[in-house]
Every structure is written in C-alpha cells, then in structure tokens.
Amino acid sequence: MRISTKKKAPKGTVSVQVFKDRLRLCWSYCRKRYFLYIGLPDSNVNRIVAEQKAKQIAGDMATGNFDSSLKKYKIEYQQYSPTTIPKLFKRFTAEKAKEVSPKTVEKYRATLGYLDRYFGDAGAESINNLKAEDFARHLKEKSLSPNQCKRRLEELKACWNWAIAKNLISPENPWIEVAKRVKVPPKQKPKPFSKEEIGAIEQGFRTDRYYSYYADFVQFLFGTGCRTGEAIGLRWKHLSDNCSTVWIGESVSRRIRKSTKTNRARTISLTPRLQVMLLKRKPTNADPEDLVFRSAGGKVIDDQNFRNRAWIKVLTRIGIEYRKPYTTRHSLISHALDLGMNPVNVAQLTGHDVRTLYENYAGNVNSRSLLPEL
Known part of the structure; x- marks a missing residue:
C-alpha cells in the first residue's frame, strides 16, 4: 500500500511515506521540513517499525524533547551478506x-x-x-x-x-x-485390506519360494499397525523377554536410524498370535542389539526393495489389488474402529493423536457417520 505525499498532514503529525520503494518519515517542526529514511522496503512488518519511530518523534515534538540532528531517531538494522x-x-x-x-x-x-x-x-x-x-x-x-x-x-x-x-x-x-x-484438492483415503485379504497376503508370503522370509515381517506389520520403518528398526531389546510387549520408539529409513515420526515412544501389548511368532523367531541367545527382521542376505530391510520386489510380486501372484505396504497400518486402524475400539486407545497403540487418526485413517465403513433413513 502506497501513501500519497500530496495530502498535507496535520501539524505535529509524522507521516509514513514510500519513496523509491523504501519507507521514509516526513514531518515539519518549527517551520522546517524533515525527512528520515528508514532504509527498509515497504511491507506490513516494516511499516510497524516505521510507525513506532513516527510515534516517538511526534511524542518528542509534543514534549519539547525533539532532536533536530535526528541522530536519536536513526534506525540500526542488520546489514546482510549477499547470497543467491x-x-x-x-x-x-x-x-x-x-x-x-x-x-x-x-x-x-x-x-x-x-x-x-x-x-x-x-x-x-x-x-x-x-x-x-x-x-x-x-x-x-x-x-x-x-x-x-x-x-x-x-x-x-x-x-x-x-x-x-x-x-x-x-x-x-x-x-x-x-x-x-495454493489449494490442495482432497485425496481419497486408501482402501483398507479386508480380513480375507490380510489372511491371503500372509499365506501368500509364507508359501512363496522367493519371499517367504518376509512372512513374519508382514504379519507384524498387519498385527501391530506400526509404520514400516518402525518394524524395520525393531531390535530384540525392544521386546519383553516373553515377547508379550514391544517398545516402539525408533525407526529406520534408508538405513538411517532415528526417532519415530512423532518423536514419541509407545509400549503396546501384543496378541498371543504375534507373541508365539516372535518367540519362534527369537534365537536362543539373542543379541539385544540384533534386528528382529532382516533381508534374505541378513542386512537391514530396504523398504523400497521390499515393496518393488516382494510386496508387488506376491500381491500380483495371489490376485489382490495393489496398495502400498503402508496400508497395513491403515487396515489395522480401520478394523479396530470397526470392532468398536475407543479411538483414544487406537491412537495410543499406533502413535497418533486422535484428530489425525480420524482425518487420515478412519476410512472404514462402520466408523463413518450414517445418513438417516427417511
């Protein structure tokens, strides 16, 4: 917004003006015209700075404390090193x-x-x-x-x-x-896997001649609803001795270990089925620092490699519509809400706040509001 310089300001007023795209103050005192160049471009933030200085000058003129040298009113501002x-x-x-x-x-x-x-x-x-x-x-x-x-x-x-x-x-x-x-149009939520599809996918991995070593990993993803990186980064020290509970506070992505997405940890109780699977998988003298799930070569699972090779090929072979591996998380949340679980409890299990859970994951039928029959 540019302030016109043609309109004469009332006596004792300090005006904020734009001169050559920069802010300046203009006023008269004892029949003399004064200008103070702020040195800042015109913007809402810089106008606040200029208006504050204008009030200071107007106050000094009214109380007889005006500094005609203007040194008192010079604005010190940062000189920035030029960079592209x-x-x-x-x-x-x-x-x-x-x-x-x-x-x-x-x-x-x-x-x-x-x-x-x-x-x-x-x-x-x-x-x-x-x-x-x-x-x-x-x-x-x-x-x-x-x-x-x-x-x-x-x-x-x-x-x-x-x-x-x-x-x-x-x-x-x-x-x-x-x-x-920039307005982003709404995106349709991913369709959760049905119970039948979950069973078929787990069985598909267990019977696959190339990718059966991922079967426990896939079962854990479906059974806990954890993020893919959280399952990849799971160590034996994160599980209780009898594998009845798991602490989830770390994640691995592109072979880099870090905190969870929300930077919050959670401890969840596992189902008997998951507990049995993990106990069978656990070595006799398991090193607490060892990963629970590894690739076929004994290395850290690469999420992209898992998706592009194992996940896509198994789903294609058993005839199930492709959805990202992350949909295992969405599926657990949807089925949990369908079963009538308290959303607060579901959020605690999956590491969400309740609002995020509803907005991004509650795509299941029974948790939606229903239209009345008229």
Missing part, C-alpha cells in the same frame, strides 16, 4: 539434513533444482511477493500437482523463516502468502 537464492536454500537443506529423514532431504534437493534453473544467481534479498508468485506460476506450468507445488512453496517459506531467525536475510518472508493460496 539457490545457495541460501542449499545451506538450509544442509542444516535440515541433521534432523529430517533422507526422503525429506531428497524432496529439498528436487526443490533446489527448480530454484537453480529458474533464479540462477539472483540474490535472496531480491525476492518479493511478486517474484514469489511468478515462481509459483512457473511450478504449475511444469505440470506439478497442487500438492507438489504447495510442498515446494512450504519448503521455501520454512527456508526463509530459518534464514530470518539466523539473521541471514531481512525480516520479510515473501513465501507465506503465496504458499497459502
């Missing part, structure tokens, strides 16, 4: 890589590729709302889905927030509003 947009995002990615999953880092690198090609050596300080909107349009023109566009813009918003907190750039985030405007 791709370099800033690359630094942000390196920082986030310490705490996020390798999958997330891969998404950041994809965004970096778009920034490199579109902005080149453009400086981070050159980005304003208009240029942010142009980049959002560019992403849409590249046939990215609304979800992909929004994710990349949200990453840029997070990058700028991080850089502002580190005093690397000026305190304005041009990505906030443009990220808000």
Whole structure:
C-alpha cells in the first residue's frame, strides 16, 4: 500500500511515506521540513517499525524533547551478506539434513533444482511477493500437482523463516502468502485390506519360494499397525523377554536410524498370535542389539526393495489389488474402529493423536457417520 505525499498532514503529525520503494518519515517542526529514511522496503512488518519511530518523534515534538540532528531517531538494522537464492536454500537443506529423514532431504534437493534453473544467481534479498508468485506460476506450468507445488512453496517459506531467525536475510518472508493460496484438492483415503485379504497376503508370503522370509515381517506389520520403518528398526531389546510387549520408539529409513515420526515412544501389548511368532523367531541367545527382521542376505530391510520386489510380486501372484505396504497400518486402524475400539486407545497403540487418526485413517465403513433413513 502506497501513501500519497500530496495530502498535507496535520501539524505535529509524522507521516509514513514510500519513496523509491523504501519507507521514509516526513514531518515539519518549527517551520522546517524533515525527512528520515528508514532504509527498509515497504511491507506490513516494516511499516510497524516505521510507525513506532513516527510515534516517538511526534511524542518528542509534543514534549519539547525533539532532536533536530535526528541522530536519536536513526534506525540500526542488520546489514546482510549477499547470497543467491539457490545457495541460501542449499545451506538450509544442509542444516535440515541433521534432523529430517533422507526422503525429506531428497524432496529439498528436487526443490533446489527448480530454484537453480529458474533464479540462477539472483540474490535472496531480491525476492518479493511478486517474484514469489511468478515462481509459483512457473511450478504449475511444469505440470506439478497442487500438492507438489504447495510442498515446494512450504519448503521455501520454512527456508526463509530459518534464514530470518539466523539473521541471514531481512525480516520479510515473501513465501507465506503465496504458499497459502495454493489449494490442495482432497485425496481419497486408501482402501483398507479386508480380513480375507490380510489372511491371503500372509499365506501368500509364507508359501512363496522367493519371499517367504518376509512372512513374519508382514504379519507384524498387519498385527501391530506400526509404520514400516518402525518394524524395520525393531531390535530384540525392544521386546519383553516373553515377547508379550514391544517398545516402539525408533525407526529406520534408508538405513538411517532415528526417532519415530512423532518423536514419541509407545509400549503396546501384543496378541498371543504375534507373541508365539516372535518367540519362534527369537534365537536362543539373542543379541539385544540384533534386528528382529532382516533381508534374505541378513542386512537391514530396504523398504523400497521390499515393496518393488516382494510386496508387488506376491500381491500380483495371489490376485489382490495393489496398495502400498503402508496400508497395513491403515487396515489395522480401520478394523479396530470397526470392532468398536475407543479411538483414544487406537491412537495410543499406533502413535497418533486422535484428530489425525480420524482425518487420515478412519476410512472404514462402520466408523463413518450414517445418513438417516427417511
């Protein structure tokens, strides 16, 4: 919003103006005209800074404490080292890589590729709302889905927030509003596996000549509803001596061990069927640090390799419609709700908050609200 300089302000008023795309203050005192250049571009945040300074000057004029040299009113602001947009995002990615999953880092690198090609050596300080909107349009023109566009813009918003907190750039985030405007259409929830399909899949793995060594792993996924990475990272020390309970507080993805997705641990009681399976699987002198489930070569299970080779091939062979291995988790939650389990208890077992459970996983028939018969 630009303030017109033509309208004369009342006596004793300090006006906030825009001059050459920068904010300045203008006022008169003792028949002399004064200007104070703020040195910041016009934005909602910077206007608050300017208005606060304007109130200080107006107050000093009213009380006879005005400093005509203007030294008292000079605004000290950070001088930022120039950096390009791709370099800033690359630094942000390196920082986030310490705490996020390798999958997330891969998404950041994809965004970096778009920034490199579109902005080149453009400086981070050159980005304003208009240029942010142009980049959002560019992403849409590249046939990215609304979800992909929004994710990349949200990453840029997070990058700028991080850089502002580190005093690397000026305190304005041009990505906030443009990220808000991208609307992601609702996505149909995955269809849970039926009880018959679950039984067929488990049996399909047990009788498969190539992938039978994954049968216990698949049974554990269906039986606990845990995340795939949580089952991959399970160690014998996480199970009680008689395998009646399991502690889930770690996850493995791309061979990297970390905390669970929500950074919260949970201990759950296992069914007798799962307990028997685990006791049969447990070595006589099991090393507490050893993994419970391994690949055929005795290594850490690679979730992509498991899905692309074992999971897809077994489901195809037994004639069951493909759904991601993660649907084992959705299936347990859906059947638990169908059986009338308290959603709070289901959330505790699976490591969700109740709202997330309802929004993302309660796709089963019996847990939905039913229309009345009229």
